[in-house]
Amino acid sequence: MSRKVYVFDTTLRDGEQVPGAKLNKRQKLEIAEQLARLGVDVIEAGFPCSSPEDLQAVKAVAEQVKGPIIAGLARAVAQDIDIAWEAVRQAERPRIHVFLGSSDIHLQKKLRTDRESALEQAVWAVTYAKKYCSDVEYSTEDASRTDFDYLCRVIEAVIKAGATVVNIPDTVGYAIPEEFGSMIKRLRERVPALDRVILSVPCQNDLGLAVANPLSAVKNGADQVECTINGIGERAGNAALEEIVMAIKVRPEYYNAYTDIKTQEIYRTSRMVSRVMNIPVQPNKAIVGSNAFAHSSGIHQDGILKDRRTYEIIRPEDVGIREHKLVLTARSGRAALRHQLGLIGYVLPEEQFERVYQRFLNVADRKKEVSSEDLISIVEIELTKVPETYSFHSIQIMSGNTMIPMASVTLTKGEQYLSEASTGNGPVDAVFRCIEKIVKKSAKLRDYDLKAVTTGTDALGEAMVRVEIEGTLYSGLGTSPDVIEASARAYLNAFNRYFAAKNGSNVK
Ligand code: KIV
Secondary structure, three states, rough: OOOEEEEEEHHHHOOOHHOOOOOHHHHHHHHHHHHHOOOEEEEEEEEEEOOOOHHHHHHHHHHHHOOOOOEEEEOOOOOOOHHHHHHOOOOEEEEEEEEEEHHHHHHHOOOOOOOHHHHHHHHHHHHHHHHHOOOOOEEEOOOHHHHHHHHHHHHHHHHHHHOEEOOEEEEOOOOOOOHHHHHHHHHHHHHHHHHHHHEEEEEEEOOOOOOOOHHHHHHHOOOOEEHHHHOOOOOOOOHHHHHHHHHHHHOOHHEEEEOOHHHHHHHHHHHHHHHHOOOOOOOOOOOOOOOOOOOOHHHHHHHHHHHHHOOOOOHHHHHHOOOOOOOEEOOOHHHHHHHHHHOOOOOOOOHHHHHHHHHHHHHHHHHHHEEEEEEOOOHHHHHHOOOOOOOOEEEEEEEOEEEEEEEEEEEEEEOOOEEEEEEEEEEHHHHHHHHHHHHHOEEEEEEEEEEEOOOOOOOEEEEEEEEEEEEEEEEEEEEEEEHHHHHHHHHHHHHHHHHHHHHHOOOO
16 A cells, blocks of 8 residues: 655754855744745645754744644754754644754764764664653664664664654665665664664655665665755755655555655745755756756657647646746736736735736836746746835946946935945946945845856846845845846845845845
């Protein structure tokens, strides 16, 4: 009989360990609500002892997000466990997730302890966490490089102490799929008590095997996979949720398993995580990349037209990408826009809809067609709007390979029109300098990414920036058919976040 594989999402913990991707409370909540809609079984909302802000953010997720189990990570020490419990205790279904190294290299070099003392600490930590919470997950960190007999002893001992989930991490992405799967099988044979708990696997991507390893583990008896949206995570990343879930869905006869993920929510979740964490998705990324369902060669197009199954193993609509691109033009009215927005899952209050409609017209005037991807981008910008201390009005650029690029920018502040001109190393740099002059603040550009939301020379350009202002990072997003205007809007958006934060809004 087909068995359920539990999906444990750690985008808000391991995903957040990507440099510069730190989230505030509001952002964590936004992503956590979407993860709940996606149908994950567990949300690891953070590492509460890592900072007072993270404690508050995990607490907010635990209090407000209904459905999934909410887990907080803790080292195997009292203070961490106390704080993790404080963070998750209000959840409908809380879980404390305790971890401790088990490989000799971790024990000797990192923890400066020995196997027996670590075993005692593991049992103590689970017993301590159990006093608070009935659901305790224990992770044998660096399991794939741990002596097998010792690993079995630790697992037996923590199950006896009350662990409800045992997690076998490939912490440094060292495992090879056949070997990892066979380890899971051998563990099940050697530790029969594993049948009473959930056997979980988290895998890192250092050798590019982060998805292959948990799939092999599932084939060999793992009950739970730990993963992140878009595969983001420490170093080379984590296992991509969408890839594991779709592999199990596309090959049910092979895995004899299923997940409860609502796969139609995958694309929207991917876009949201990319936008909020400001981490672009590579175009050829499986399942959610912009080229994942694009067919360009004549032979493939011919095949697709005859029968799409010739070159498509996943129906785009199964992951929330509409099969047929929506064709909206400047002549489309409000009704058509509302209908198309509904099809991609956005039902907006009247006032917000009107702003989206105006922005849609602005884009449609300059593009032949506005696709569903364009629409998602327009709406996402509206949904993440910050109070606009300064609003974009217009830009003019003079640039070429034989001249110094020059720009002039006009912004509005209330009723006032403010203009400045500047040169720069390139047109974007010149525009950024104009904005800095107008707002009378300078910023260090830490990250800048520009991509086309759709294809073609009239594609909507989406710019993402991360800037440092007075020692704090602010992100900004902007779209326009003109990439320099998109960049200007993104830069201004980051400044508006800075001004809003100064005025007391929580909008980094
Ligand atoms: O990879 C790892 O070991 C971890 C644990 C904390 C689960 O992330």
